Structures are given as C-alpha cells and as structure tokens.
Amino acid sequence: MSAEGLSDDTEAILLLCGRFGGEGQAPFEPLSTPEYAALARALNQRGLRPADLLAADGPAAPGLPQEAGVALDRIAFLLGRGTAMALSLERWSRAGLWVLSRADAAYPAALKRRLKHDAPPLLYGAGRQALLDVGGRAVSVLAGDLLKASVGRLNRSGLQQGRLALVSPFAPEVGVHADSTSVRDRCIDALVDPS
C-alpha cells in the first residue's frame, strides 16, 4: 500500500471481496471472483467505477447489483464492513503487506491478460510490487498463509533486499484449503511466465 492508503476503487473492491476474519459468522459471504466480475461488467456498462458504490449520497445506481445478480442487502452489508477492513489493513500494513485490486495500475497485466474474468479481484503480497511484472523466480505465488510466509526466516532477506515478492489471491491470514491450489496454479502460470 502506498503511504496514502488504498485507492477508492480498491477500497470498494476490498469491502466487497475481502476476508477479514469474521466471515464465518457473517450473514453474507464476500463476492466470489465470478460474482465480482459480473458486478464489474455491470458497472462498466454504466460508465461507473467500484468507488461509486460507496458514494456519499447513496450508491450511484441503486438497481445495479440486482442486474448483476447480487442481492441488494448483501452488497449493503459487505460495503458496511469498514471497521473490520480497517482492523485488518492496519495489521497487514504493519507486517509490510500490501493489497492490489484489478483497478490498480500495479496489478500485473499478465494476470488480466491470461485469466481475463477469472483474474482475482484482489491480490495480497509482500516485497517489491515491480517484481510482479518481471516474474520468474522473483515471484512466489502462495495458496495461503501469506502472512506467515512473510515473517518466515527464509523469505525475510529476499523481501528486505527487494529480490523477492510474495503474492496470493487469498487473504493473508487464510490458510491453504482444497480449492486454493488450483487457483494458485493458474496465477503461477500467468505470473511466473508473464509473456
């Protein structure tokens, strides 16, 4: 994250799709990649951006979520998770982790190009972001436990010296689970060989 914080778009996407630890007890799940893709399409068609969903005087296009197939109360709940997000962001930031969304310039073009609508809406990582476009051995894509890996002894010097970037489409404290490796593998294919 830059010192100034997330872009408004990334903030909105993080609210919609991110995991902060309380999801097990929440009334609604965060948006999945296909769900977010549908919403992004609908926004795009209206000439709107994700940040517009958080607009001060109500979402810019009230009927839009239903058009994209997402329940209105689910969107409202997800967008209201700011405190949970701030608590997580503060911890990740202290640990040196950053968050990129598809709306950010630094989001690897190779991922967008190869995965298209399946490109994860959010990428969490540690280390120099520029390495994501370089690819190869400089990037290590994780299926989970990003936070743990970032404080691990083996990675520390690489991260500190800017030779290594860790990245994951899964939230930093989420462990590896059944589906994560296949998603991870597809990201690896795209990132490790960005051509």
Add this chain to the structure above:
Amino acid sequence: MVVEAEALHCLRVAMGQADAQFRAGQWAAIDPIVNRRGKVLCVQRTGWGKSMVYFVAARLMRAQGAGVTLIVSPLLSLMRNQIDAAQRLGLRALTVNSTNRDEWAGVRDELLAGSVDLLLISPERLANDEFVAGTLQAVADRIGLLVIDEAHCISDWGHDFRPDYRRVGQVLARLPANIAVLATTATANRRVAQDVAAQLGTGVVVQRGPLLRESLALQNLRLPGAADRLAWLADRIPQLPGSGIVYTLTTRDADRVADWLQQQGIDARAYHAGKPDDERQALEQALLGNDLKCLVATTALGMGYDKPDLHFVIHYQTPGNVVAYYQQVGRAGRAIPAAVGVLLSGDEEEDINAYFRDAAFPPQGQVDRILGALEAADDGLSVRALERAVNLRQSQIEKVLKLLVVEPDSPVLRLDGAWYRTAHPFRLDQERIAHLTRQREQEWAQMKQYQAGERCLMQFLADALDDAGTQPCGRCAVCLGRPVLPVEIDRARLIDAQRFTRHSEMPLELKKQWDIEALPQYVAEHGWSKQNIAQRLRGEAGRVLSRWGEPVWGQLVARGRAQGRFDDELVDAAADLVRHRWPEAAQASWVTCIPSMRQPALVPDFAKRLADALGVPFRPALVKTRETQPQREMDNRFHQCLNLDGAYVVDDQHGIAGPVLLVDDLVDSAWTLTLASALLRQAGAGAVHPFALAVVSAK
C-alpha cells in the same frame, strides 16, 4: 435525514427530563455523525455531555438500521449515569476488558444475535492482535460508529501519549468514508487537537468549548520534606467539606499516604493499578457516593471518571506536565459553587519525574538484542523463549515489544501466540525519541514555572490549553495575594508524621517458583525438582526496612554501603521493627546473613550487632563458594537462578536448629534470599524470616 427535533427527543428520553435542551455544540456534533457518517472531534470539558452525544447518535443510527457502536475507552465500565441513560434509550451496552475474559464468548454471541447496541472496550483490547482476530473481527463487520474517548492519547504531542492509542489512530486512518467516528477529549490544546483531527482523516468537524472551571480555587505550596506534606494533609483534609482526591506519583506513595491518613483517623483509601479491577470499581463508587473522605490515587484514577461534587484535588507531589496536572485538578468543582485545588511540591518529585522521562523509551541496545534473537530464530518465539535468549526482565521485553509492534513499519509481529521478525528493516527512530524526550523536558520546565506562581494560576493553565481569552480568576492564591488554605503545620502532627516515615517497612515476599533447569548443581546435590518450590523449602513472609535512598532509612542505607559500615541507627530501627511490629521474627532464636566476597564485613557486622540487640546469637551459617555476578545485572528468572546455582552452601558446625532471622542489606528480586532460605531449610533450620535493609527496584 434526522432533524434536530428528533435528536432532541432522544436527548430528553436519555436524560429522563422532558424539558432538557442541547448544550451548545451537542447537535453540531450529532448531525454530521448521523446524517453523513462523518468524523467529529469534540474537545469539551468533563461534564459537558460528550456521552450524551454518542448515546443519542447511537440510538438514531440504530433506528436507521445501522449496526453496533464501538466505544474505545479506558474506563472499566460505563459510569452509572451513562448506563442509566443508555437504558432509558433502550440501548444495551456490554463491556469487554481484561476482567471479564470468561464472558467474551457470550458477548460475541449476543453481538452476533443483534441484541447489543454498544460495545465498550479498552484501548489495550483494540491493540491486542489475538483479541481482534478471535473476538472482535467476528462482529467488526457490523460496527457503524466508533467512539474514541480520551482521544488526546493518540497524539504524540499530547501529554499522555500511549502506545495502545497509537494503534487506535492507525486503525481510524484506514476507515472508509461510510464509517462514522466521534473522538472526544477534555484536555487538548490546539496543536494536539489538530494532530488528532489529522489522524482521523480529512473533513473532520472539530468542536471546542471552554475547558476550565470557574469554581476552582488553586494554590501551590512547597514543602520539601515528606513528613511535612503528610502532616499538612492530615491537618487540612478533615477541615475540607465534601470528599476529594489526593494524587501521588507512585503506587508506593499512594499506599503510604493512605495508610498515614487512616492512622490519623481520616477515611482515605489507596487507588492504583495494583488493585484488582473489582476493588477499583468499588472505590470509584464509594467516592461517587461520598462514602469515604478521599481516594489517594495515582494516574490510574483517570480519565473519564466524573464526579460532579468533587470538593478538592490535592497533589502530594508535582506531576511532569501542566496539562496532566490540569486533567487531574480539573475534575474538581464541576457542579458545586466552590472547590479547591492544591499542588504540593517536595524533594523527591524531581527524581521521580526524571525517572519517568528516562524510562519511557528503551535503549537501542535492548531493541537490537530482542530483534537479533527474533531474526536468528527458526520460527516464532514466545516471551518466555525470549527471556532465555536475551538477558532482560520479562516486563522489559514486553514493554519493548509493545512499543515496536505499534510502529507503522513494525519490525515485529505477533502470530499464533508467538513473536516474529517482519521483513521491515528497522532503526529506532532516535530523532523522534529525542524530540519526545525534549518535549517532556520542556513540559517539566513549564510545570516549574507554574509552581513559581508569578501570575494567575488559572490563567496559566488556560494558556497551556489554548483556552482563549480568560481573565484572571480572582480566586487563586496569586490573585488573592494570600493562601486559599492555611500553610501552617501542627507541631505534634509533624512529629507523628516523622515517626511514620521512619516506620517505612514493607512486606518482603520470596519467590514461589524457580527455574529448576537453571539450577543443575543444586538439583544434583539436594534432589530438588519441580518448578514450584516445595513448601518445606520456603522461607516465611519477610520485611524490608526501607526503599533505597528514601528518607529516612533508605538514605542511611545508601550511606552505609558507601562507607562500609551501617549506622547504629539502622540497627536500632531494625530491632525496633522486629520487637514491636513483627511478632513472628521476634521468635527467632538466632540470626544469620547472606555472605559476600566483595564486601565480606559489611552485612555480617550489621547482622551481629542486630543479633546482640535482640539478645540472640549470630551464626555465619551460609558460606559463599564462588564469585557471582551482581544479581541486579541478571534481569530474568532464568539468568538469576543460573547465577546463583551452587554459589552458597550451609555450614552447620555451630548448629542451625530453630527459627532464624536471615539478613541481607539490599534486595531486588529476592532470588538470593529465596535460595538461601531453601538451603537453610534443607539443612534443618526452623522457620526462616527474611529481612533486608532496603529494596532497590523502582515502582
């Protein structure tokens, strides 16, 4: 959109008064919160009604379908009147703090079920990663309004900057625009208010009212000696109407002053962080209900405590800065026509305040050692493991970690119960530390200016708080040209006070658990096992005569060490203690002491004279077998035990049966006395009563 009339109706319900009106600024604070999810900083004195603002706002937001209000406050629980107001509004408030850990799961469940409207947590909770991940995150997605009490603690420029609050500030800075924030404080000058507002974000509404109290009459009084101040307090307090607070700088002084006042027939009770939370709450209630005359308190009786009829606030010693002083004295006289604030000044406060300044930041060396240990570790380290790796006290390790973990680019992180080194390179920000230390020194200089009393005392405080346009108060000792309270001290009382300062003994508790892995020689010799020291090997509850350097005895001890011989006055004081105030030790049939290779005569000579005074034999039953490092350089249990392993043996040639008085000159953590007691008991001695002339650890 909520209009003022609706909010006013809420206020009336909350206060239980059909004709209540908003104070100036209350609606101006509620409006942006409720209608725009805005961020507001309220700088208003205690009693203005900051809690009404957040209760009404919480009620209105609930009606709009918004979620829970999170209140971050150092208070242990809502004040009685706040609970009543919340109840009248139909708001359910629950607290989560260190005293009700067993209730956390239940609170979380209730929050999830939607039956709780207000959650009160302490800043320590919010700064605790395990609490946030395990309990708070389960409900954080539903929090629509954050209320931060005592928000001046977020600011580096504030008089009371706290690491836990730094974390709070960093969380607030990351909130999106649709989460409302209300920050409140009663003590912030312009610069502090600006700093807090900047940390809250952009577009923050800042509101400020006059902070001073017209009913307060201030006075300064210099009485260098502790006995003089004690006597003055005992003379004056019974003559004051109503109840009040006496503030001290240390917990030890809080206990001592309370003891003294009680002995003088005044219903005074000590209040400090060493007391359990339920006792603290009971004491707070007692003062509120005027069930006692005064609380003798440290800064632990702080923030947020609001008693409308507090008649006096007296400081036994001068605190480090004017704003902190105001925060404490400003509690008096809220809803009564007249109240008194007296600042006493004595010899010891210079050193105490210097100690607080020096101890605020750890030395670079300590930080480097801790980071080095974490870097070298294969995995995370617990604090216990860090104690082994680094020769530092557990409390010091935790203090360093606490400071490091709230750095924005933190070099350490807590994960799954252990500490890790992050990839952030780290240098202690020496410039920042130097700046903060300089600031504290300037604040102390300003405090001394206040003490000098060259102009209206109230105006001086007003300037320090940027309270604009105050006139001379006409009530303080400077405006009046004479004291508010008499300065004379009763002669007989002074003699009593002097005697009291001579009866300065404290309990001396030996350790109950050792680090058995650090005592291989003794284990081999005596077969000791287990972390808990066996009952048969334990010494009794002991006594220590004084605190190093403290008047009267502590000063004599320091002199005795320097000269190589302890004054006879100390022998008399010790004998007096044993004979008249320590019946168990009076049963001792012999005296022994801890030997030293460095100063072989000092303690045995004292112990022999003490034995003579008590009419029992002195036997040098403990022998030192090897040189040890000074115990005070060993900073944690592991290293202290290791240092002493096999260092002493018992020589029983002159007999060791019967209860014994075990004497040493200085005690710090009591490891030497603990081990010596175990050795004597192992060898067949009777009950061991440990005694030391002075204790050296700071408190």
